[in-house]
Amino acid sequence: MSVPAPAAPRRWFVAGDLNGFFxxxxxxxxxLGFIAMALVGMFQFPAEVVFTxxxxxxxxxxxxxxxxxxxxARRLAARTGRDDVTAMPLGLDAPTSIGMALLVLGPAFVAFKAQGLDPNAAxxxxxxxxxxxxxxxxxxxLVLSFFGEAVTRALPRAALLGSIAGIALVLMGxxxxxxxxRSPLVGFVTLGLLLYVLIAKGKLPVRGPAVxxxxVFGTVxxxxxxLAGLGAPGFAVPAWNAPQIVLPLPSLGFLEGLxxxxxxxxxxxxxxxxxxxGGINVSESxxxxxDDYRTRxxxxxxxxxxxVAGVCGGVAQTTPYIGQPAYKHMGARSGYTLLTGLFIGIGGMLGIVSGLVQWLPLAVLAPIIxxxxxxxxxxxFQATPKQHAGAMVLGFLPSAAYLLAIKAPGWIAPEQMVAMLTKVDGHGLPELAVIFALGNGFxxxxxxxxxxxxxxxxxxxxRACxxxxxxxxxxxxxxxxxxxxxxxxxxxWDLQGLARIISWQFAGAYVALAVLLGLLSLQKQPVPPREA
Structure with a gap:
């Protein structure tokens, strides 16, 4: 009686994993570089707190x-008997990480200083x-993991993608x-090179990951x-900071920030x-x-x-990346996620990641964002029905209001801002108050x-009602x-004066439009044409 030969052990690494890793x-x-750029460069945040x-x-x-x-990935490969299973790539989410830096951490740091805290305490x-x-x-x-698909059914794709596109265009752009x-020679050339290889799909004379x-080109x-004296004003070679080991131990420090x-x-x-x-979408992708991963x-x-990141001191959330098929086309399997996790995780503890980020110039990091x-x-725009394009464009405008709101404190003196927020000129609500109201919760x-x-x-x-x-x-x-x-x-009921008026005016506007649309719904509606 013949005994079947045991299956060959699956390799941990293949050649394509190196491309995926880079x-x-x-x-x-x-x-990470943009977080540091935004906090240290734009908000004058103490670099030591960011890096350590x-x-x-x-x-x-x-x-x-x-x-x-x-x-x-390895379990899926073992269950299906396939050797071409590609792990789901995971990393820091670009839109929300950048949003955390620009919309939460940076403004909060400024607000803490305005309350009288010194920079380190703030x-x-x-x-x-x-x-x-x-x-x-x-x-x-964690909770929505069990109800995620129901949430996506409640809102159209245009609402989910359009709201983040507003952040992308107005704030991330x-x-x-x-x-x-601010460093035009370097920044504009680097941006142009990225647009050439990533949007125009142009070829470079040197093979390797385009980004x-x-x-490397922009940094050089x-x-x-x-060093030749041709750079933008203020050029300086960063001081070398010896890597220091920082273990991200769990703590209850988050309770102080709640x-x-x-x-x-x-x-x-x-x-x-x-x-x-996004997790639901990448699972489908x-x-x-x-690779049939269970969405949950x-x-x-x-x-x-x-x-885990939050309890251990992190400030940016992780997410599965939408490029899993692209990594599969590179030939990556499961080794690239293992290598990436070890490099970023251990490099973060040893200070290697912080050292790399400190030496990458802002003019080189900003173009990729x-x-x-x-x-x-x-x-x-590509992933939503064409007839919803106008709706998405409308959704960009609250992001523009938030941009003005976060920039206003740097342009207007505090005493002038108070006056502009409360001054009624006979043409309706104060303009600056409307900007803040439109931007908050944008x-x-x-x-x-x-x-x-x-x-x-x-x-x-x-449904619109x-x-x-x-x-x-x-x-x-x-x-x-x-x-x-x-x-x-x-x-x-805690609001008083003009604040109460503004709040109820906005709420009343929504109710009034809902009533109007409700009345219009009573008439016979034409059947909207289907998109070809």
């Missing part, structure tokens, strides 16, 4: 998530806020572009021009929700490419990695506006259109 590492380093407190825990979350996805308080924010988003994702052009090559150009984090719920909840939606498991790993903003906005506002208009386009007026009434309810409590310039939530 691509995934560069993605994570670029996001925020980064180790953030990197540890990447390690945990990638290790779990590696295990999932930085520690901001770090604890970041930890608490990650714990909140992790818990939300414009703000990093300004940093890019890595662009980073930056230091070459700077009270402040609650005021940022209008931002944090959509951030977490969008990651759940991987399934289409031949993909979402649970994402939630666990975010929670500009490209990410362009790509997210483009995908939003992600949820964008989602509801887009969902409302998309429902109108589809001839579902009663429902979205408007939800918006009115959220307005009353400050979850959107908060009359608190900091975006805080409140009980409606």
């Amino acid at each position: 691509g995934l590492v560069v993605d994570n380093l670029s996001i 407190r925020m980064f180790p825990g953030t990197a540890f979350g990447v390690l945990v998530g990638n290790l779990l996805y590696t295990v999932m 930085a520690i308080a901001t770090w604890q806020l970041g930890m608490a924010s990650l714990v909140i988003m992790g818990l939300l994702k 414009l703000l990093p572009l300004l940093e890019t052009l 890595l090559l662009a980073f 150009l930056y230091y070459g021009l700077g 009270p402040t984090a609650m005021t940022y719920l209008p931002l944090l909840l959509p951030f977490g929700l969008l990651m759940v939606v 991987a399934r289409a490419a031949g 498991d993909i979402l649970l790993v994402e939630a666990i990695a975010t929670l 500009v490209y990410v903003g362009i790509d997210i906005t483009t995908q939003a 992600i949820i506002t964008s989602m509801l506006w887009i969902a409302t208009v998309a429902a109108m386009v589809d001839g579902r007026l009663r 429902g979205f408007l009434l939800v918006a009115a309810g959220l307005t009353v409590f400050g979850l959107i259109h908060s009359v608190d310039p900091r975006g805080g939530i409140y009980l409606p």
Whole structure:
């Protein structure tokens, strides 16, 4: 009787894993670099807190998530008997990580200093806020892991993608572009090179990961021009900081940041929700490419990695990347996620990641974020029905209001701002107060506006009424259109004077439009033409 030969053990690494490793590492380093650029360069945040407190825990979350996805890939390969299973790539989410830096951590640091805290104390308080924010988003994702598909059915794709596209275009596009052009020779050339290889799909004379090559070229150009005296004003070679070991041990520091984090719920909840939606989408993408991962498991790993990062000091949430089929085409299997997790996680603990980020110039890091903003906005239009395009464009406008709101404190003296927020000139509500109200909770506002208009386009007026009434309810409590310039939530009966008037005017506007659409729904509606 013949005995079947035992199956050959599956290899841990194949040649394609090296390509996948470089691509995934560069993605994570670029996001960490932008966080550092935004906090240290734009908000004058103490660099030591960023590199020795925020980064180790953030990197540890990447390690945990990638290790779990590696295990999932090997189990799927063993179960199916296939050798071509590709692990789900996991890393720091670009839109929400950048949003955390620009919309939560940076403004909170400025606010803490305005309360009288010295920069170091304000930085520690901001770090604890970041930890608490990650714990909140992790818990939300943990719960929604079991209900994610129901959430996506409640809102049209245009609302989910359009709201994040507004951030991408207005905040991820414009703000990093300004940093890019502060060193025009380096920044514009690097941006052009990225657009050439990533959008125009042009070829380079040197083979290798395009983003890595662009980073190397831009960095060499930056230091070459700077040392030759041809760089932008203020060029300086960064001081060498010896790597130091920082273990991201679990702590209860996030409890100190919870009270402040609650005021940022209008931002944090959509951030977490969008990651759940993204996790569902990438699971479908991987399934289409031949790797049938269970959606719930993909979402649970994402939630666990975010929670671990938050408890261990991280400030940016992890997510599975949508490029799993691209990594499969590179020939990557499960080794690339293992390598990436070990490099980012251990490198974060040893200070290697922080050292790399410190030496990457802002003018080189910012262009990749500009490209990410362009790509997210483009995908939003490509992945949604054409008839919903106008609805998405409308959803961009609250992001523009938030951009003005975060820039206003740097342009207007405090005493002038108070006057502008309360001055009534006979033409309606104070303009600056409207800007702040429109900007506060702008992600949820964008989602509801887009969902409302998309429902109108589809001839579902009663559904549009429902979205408007939800918006009115959220307005009353400050979850959107908060009359608190900091975006805080409140009980409606606590408001007084002009603040009360503004809140009820906005809420009343939603109710009035809902009533009008409800009346219009009583007439016979034409059947909307189907898209060819």
